[in-house]
Amino acid sequence: MAKEKKKKKGRLIAILLLEVFILAVLVVVFKMNNMMNKIQYNDEDDEYIQQNEEVEVVTGYRNIAIFGVDSRDNALDKDTHSDTIIIASIDNQTKDVKLASVYRDTYVNIPGEGYNKINAAYFKGGYSLALSTLNTNFDLDIKEYVTVNFQAVVNVVDMLGGIELDIQENELKYLNGYVRELNRINGTNVSGLKSAGTQVVNGTQATAYARIRYTKGGDFKRTERQRIVITKIFNKIKSSDLSTINGVIDELFPQIQTNLKSTELLMLAKDVMSYDIVDQTGFPFEKDAHTYKKVSYVFPINLQDNVSKLHEFLYNEVGYVPSNTVQEYSSYVEGIRAQ
Missing domain, CATH: 3.30.420.590 (Nucleotidyltransferase; domain 5)
Structure with missing residues (x-):
């Protein structure tokens, strides 16, 4: 009799845990759906x-x-x-x-x-x-x-605590020029970089880096810089905590338009840690x-x-x-x- 009660109690605990898990999943899905609704x-x-x-x-x-x-x-x-x-x-x-x-x-x-x-x-x-x-x-x-x-890139990089870029000597003056331009556009007062080399840059500096097109290679080199920034952001998001990711989503999603349905976006999102x-x-x-x-x-x-x-x-x-x-x-x- 005691053994049967113990089994019944075990089953009840298992059912309770399952219900809690399902509830948690529903909460996450509901929250994600709310986030997806911010996308155009x-x-x-x-x-x-x-x-x-x-x-x-x-x-x-x-x-x-x-x-x-x-x-x-x-x-x-x-x-x-x-x-x-x-x-x-x-x-x-x-x-x-x-x-x-x-x-x-x-x-x-x-x-x-x-x-x-x-x-x-x-x-x-x-x-x-x-x-x-x-x-x-x-x-x-x-x-x-x-x-x-891509104006959203500034805030997203800042939310991630910056990204690491290798700034070349011939890029420095152009990067700082674009920083000044972005400050005028956004009404900010972000400082430029003092020297070249590998360093953590903020959102304004990262966006300025991605806009450089006057070094050797012109627009060809500029698109390479854009892909570098995208890759750095992607990898930083993968290693971020849930709170940071939520903040990034809140900032980025309203500035996205897509024909991907919310179910398709959720399918892509669930595998995000697997992508390289x-x-x-x-x-x-x-x-x-x-x-x-x-x-x-x-x-x-x-x-x-x-x-x-x-x-x-x-x-x-x-x-x-x-x-x-x-x-x-x-x-x-x-x-x-x-x-």
Whole structure:
């Protein structure tokens, strides 16, 4: 009888613990859903996203386009240039992440608009035209996007207690110049850096570093700096406590627009500790920057070869043969580049 009571008590404790666990999970899910509601959800133009018909969907990977805009009034839709364009490719099995920055001045064919700088696509038609431009020029099948107001980077880095960057001598004066500019914009009084070298920088200094484009390498080097800052922030978040992460979410989420549903975001969030940014690059790989009709562009040197290399980088797909559409664009761009 005593043994039966003990068993019954054990079962009751187990049930009670299970109920407490379920309640805790529900609280976390409820809290996360509340956080997700702060994001500007926008999928109204999904039906207009184009891709080349002959391109097969690559399985085993999830590709998300990240658009970074500098919008002081938090306008994340059209009428703002996407000065940062990053393709994030996630290997669903290994959770490895690769980042490919597309140079904002890259000369491409914007569907229905003609040839222009790729950052004009977001300005003219929002996320759907920007995704269509990536897909049709580079044989991709990206349907998901995240647009971020990079003014939020300042506060996020500060919340994380800063990030460590290796500042080169030739970057120092430009970084401090951008710090002064950001102070004027944000009404702050953040000091510049006194010397180069590896050091912990605050949000204003990190954002200033990501904006440098006047050293050797110009905009190509600038996109590399942006990927470094993103990687540093990502790794710092992974090692932060829950309270800090909540603060970052509260700051960042209202300045994000995406067509990812809250359930999809929750699925991505639950695996965040498993993700590793394993490689990063700029695109096009082979390029030629010069003016055409008094406008500065980045011309891919042989677009179809660049697209083949991009598929190898993103999907480990060796020997990819670009579509007829890309080959046609490639021939046209080569003709313009030669002028």
